[in-house]
Amino acid sequence: MKVLVATEKPFAAVAVDGIRKVLDEAGYELALLEKYTDRQQLLDAVADADAMIIRSDKVDAEVLDAAKNLKIVVRAGAGYDNVDLAAATAHGVCVENTPGQNSNAVAELVFGMAVMAVRNMYNGTSGSELKGKRLGIHAFGQVGRNVARIAKGFGMEVCALDPYCPEEVMVAAGVEPVKDIKALYSGNQVVSLHIPATAETKGSVGYDLITLLPKNGVLVNTARKEVMDEEGLRKALADRPDLKYVADVKPDNAEVLLAEFPGRVFFTPKKMGAQTAEANINAGIAAARQIVEFLRDGKAPFRVNK
Numbered sequence: 001m002k003v004l005v006a007t008e009k010p011f012a013a014v015a016v017d018g019i020r021k022v023l024d025e026a027g028y029e030l031a032l033l034e035k036y037t038d039r040q041q042l043l044d045a046v047a048d049a050d051a052m053i054i055r056s057d058k059v060d061a062e063v064l065d066a067a068k069n070l071k072i073v074v075r076a077g078a079g080y081d082n083v084d085l086a087a088a089t090a091h092g093v094c095v096e097n098t099p100g101q102n103s104n105a106v107a108e109l110v111f112g113m114a115v116m117a118v119r120n121m122y123n124g125t126s127g128s129e130l131k132g133k134r135l136g137i138h139a140f141g142q143v144g145r146n147v148a149r150i151a152k153g154f155g156m157e158v159c160a161l162d163p164y165c166p167e168e169v170m171v172a173a174g175v176e177p178v179k180d181i182k183a184l185y186s187g188n189q190v191v192s193l194h195i196p197a198t199a200e201t202k203g204s205v206g207y208d209l210i211t212l213l214p215k216n217g218v219l220v221n222t223a224r225k226e227v228m229d230e231e232g233l234r235k236a237l238a239d240r241p242d243l244k245y246v247a248d249v250k251p252d253n254a255e256v257l258l259a260e261f262p263g264r265v266f267f268t269p270k271k272m273g274a275q276t277a278e279a280n281i282n283a284g285i286a287a288a289r290q291i292v293e294f295l296r297d298g299k300a301p302f303r304v305n306k
């Protein structure tokens with residue numbers, strides 16, 4: 001069996017070593033395609049692969065058509081909006097993710113960015129502290145739960161909104177459940193986004209929500225750029241000079257925002273949330289194990305397509 005690791009944004013070398021070890025033990029062959037710049041490289045590499053490990057790499061009908069032997073794709077990470085699930089099902093390909101494996105890394109970056117925002121992007125002026133501030137977590141999945149844990153260490157008061165998460169889970173984590181999205185934005189100096197990009201959430205965070213933030217509010221987005229209404233964000237920042245937006249998912253209008261709101265917006269050049277050796281090891285090795293489990297035992301506990 002041939003397993004292709006196709007990562008435009010590569011794993012740490014130590015994670016690739018771990019993946020190789022799992023595959024070696026199963027008697028599978030590893031093929032590595034890292035930092036590819038041309039889609040044709042991916043189409044060529046996948047041609048004889050039985051399984052595939054990806055990150056945010058796009059897997060659509062074209063890739064699936066090129067992958068005649070493919071049986072399973074594992075997205076080493078949480079969000080699978082980069083995979084065309086219907087096309088995978090139509091091609092008889094199982095799709096799994098590795099929930100929770102990189103969530104601490106993303107959660108730590110939330111605080112790296114929040115501290116930077118309240119310290120005025122480290123520009124030498126007097127800023128403020130997170131201690132005593134209120135944090136609103138927009139979606140209480142694996143990342144949101146890690147964010148809550150870390151926020152407690154900062155001495156923040158934490159609440160969360162998530163219609164898909166039982167309230168008891170929040171309460172057990174010492175987090176106040178919030179039912180109304182407007183209350184989430186109006187009641188918290190820092191709001192951290194952890195919603196996936198779905199048909200329901202795309203473009204859902206815009207002017208009306210952002211301008212509800214209290215004075216000196218900070219919106220942190222380590223989720224997906226697609227959940228933002230970018231023009232709404234731009235208008236909100238223009239109307240509310242006290243607000244800041246920091247994101248690990250660079251918006252399409254990043255250059256405009258940087259030019260119009262210097263010192264109030266920050267974007268990483270490439271999504272860095274899960275870019276730690278630990279997250280790469282956790283997610284990469286989990287993905288390799290899930291592939292072995294599927295090909296050898298027919299099990300797919302984290303299947304996300306039908």
Ligand code: 3PG
Pocket residue numbers: 009055056057076077078079080102223271272273274275
């Ligand atoms: C995820 O969905 O797991 C994160 O956004 C990380 O994505 P990445 O593997 O492309 O860094």
